[in-house]
Amino acid sequence: PFDWINIIKNQSLQFMGEQFSRTIFDLDHNFFGKSQLDTELQGYFTQYLKCSNGLEKLNITLIEEMILFIKKEKNDLNEKQMKWRNIGLFEFCSKFLINSITKTLFGNVELEFIERNYRNFDSNIQYLFLLFPKWIYQLLFRNLLKSRYYLNKYWLSSIHEYNESDLIRDRTNLMMKNSDWFSSKDYAGEKTFLLWSSLTNTIPTLFWSLLYILKDEFIFEKVFNEINEHFPKEFFNNIQHISFNDTILHDKLICCIYLESIINESLRLYSNPMIMRKSIKDFEFTLHDKRKIFIEKNSIIALYPNIAQNDSNYFTSPNKFIFDRFINKTGKNSHGFLPFGSGKSMCPGK
Numbered sequence: 001p002f003d004w005i006n007i008i009k010n011q012s013l014q015f016m017g018e019q020f021s022r023t024i025f026d027l028d029h030n031f032f033g034k035s036q037l038d039t040e041l042q043g044y045f046t047q048y049l050k051c052s053n054g055l056e057k058l059n060i061t062l063i064e065e066m067i068l069f070i071k072k073e074k075n076d077l078n079e080k081q082m083k084w085r086n087i088g089l090f091e092f093c094s095k096f097l098i099n100s101i102t103k104t105l106f107g108n109v110e111l112e113f114i115e116r117n118y119r120n121f122d123s124n125i126q127y128l129f130l131l132f133p134k135w136i137y138q139l140l141f142r143n144l145l146k147s148r149y150y151l152n153k154y155w156l157s158s159i160h161e162y163n164e165s166d167l168i169r170d171r172t173n174l175m176m177k178n179s180d181w182f183s184s185k186d187y188a189g190e191k192t193f194l195l196w197s198s199l200t201n202t203i204p205t206l207f208w209s210l211l212y213i214l215k216d217e218f219i220f221e222k223v224f225n226e227i228n229e230h231f232p233k234e235f236f237n238n239i240q241h242i243s244f245n246d247t248i249l250h251d252k253l254i255c256c257i258y259l260e261s262i263i264n265e266s267l268r269l270y271s272n273p274m275i276m277r278k279s280i281k282d283f284e285f286t287l288h289d290k291r292k293i294f295i296e297k298n299s300i301i302a303l304y305p306n307i308a309q310n311d312s313n314y315f316t317s318p319n320k321f322i323f324d325r326f327i328n329k330t331g332k333n334s335h336g337f338l339p340f341g342s343g344k345s346m347c348p349g350k
Contacts (some may be wrong), residue, residue: 001336006288008275012279012295013278015214015277016300017252026149027189042135045167047187048166048319052247054166061104063236069096098114099165101198105198106161107164114151117154118334121192121196124144129130155191156189164344168194171190209266212262222258261324261326264325266321268315268325269310273304273306275303279299280297282294309339312334
């Protein structure tokens with residue numbers, strides 16, 4: 001782990017984005033290597049996901065969609081004259097987030113269609129990361145390819161959805177204005193990539209965080225009191241009146257130190273990021289302890305942070321869930337904690 005950051009930043013090692021995007025999301029990727037366009041695309045992530053004002057608008061919209069989802073579920077129960085409906089915690093987290101996040105990012109889409117094909121695609125996507133020859137996927141993974149095809153085809157049927165986010169709108173407009181570099185496959189595959197990347201880690205993280213909160217009365221009270229202190233009921237009743245130019249939501253969220261620690265601890269235990277690089281030439285890499293390793297051209301290097309995240313050399317009692325481990329950011333300072341990856345390929349949804 002002490003060498004990971006230097007490996008990620010090493011100019012002789014290249015992120016395998018082009019190869020992965022072609023195989024996993026069926027992009028042509030003709031714009032790969034066009035630095036100006038790549039910079040502009042990445043710039044929208046910075047503008048809307050990392051800057052407080054851009055993120056504030058997305059977060060407020062997300063909360064509104066979450067509230068609407070809960071109200072709709074409640075109304076459905078009332079119409080069926082039911083007080084309760086049994087559903088597994090993971091299934092609840094899946095439906096809750098697929099509904100809320102998809103509508104927040106993409107607007108008024110056909111949710112049932114998107115959800116059905118997303119679930120099938122996500123449940124088998126690990127096979128695409130193996131980078132098999134194309135004929136193997138066509139022979140053995142037809143349902144996986146079919147779900148991806150349906151998702152990509154859907155995005156092409158309606159370029160701009162009503163109520164889509166500024167992030168999606170601006171990225172779409174950039175691609176439409178540069179059609180010489182962005183094919184229809186690039187546009188559709190990029191949207192499927194954004195859908196998948198916004199959900200695939202968020203759902204299990206919510207599940208594990210909720211599970212540990214609900215099973216321990218002490219943790220539950222800590223989080224319950226913290227949320228009530230910073231997010232009283234009145235706040236959510238007036239969420240629509242918050243200005244997108246304010247940072248009130250962001251400011252309140254960073255005050256929820258126990259909630260943040262629980263999320264980070266869930267990520268430490270259960271996230272499975274893998275950081276891959278391919279060498280573009282023969283070179284010698286110097287480790288932190290001065291040892292040298294010769295790396296041949298076209299070698300693939302894979303870093304697996306989960307190994308360090310469950311190693312007692314970096315985390316005390318690594319197999320135990322400690323809800324306040326990350327209070328005062330002590331856990332984050334560990335070299336082995338990289339749940340979102342690092343460098344250019346770091347997950348923009350962090």
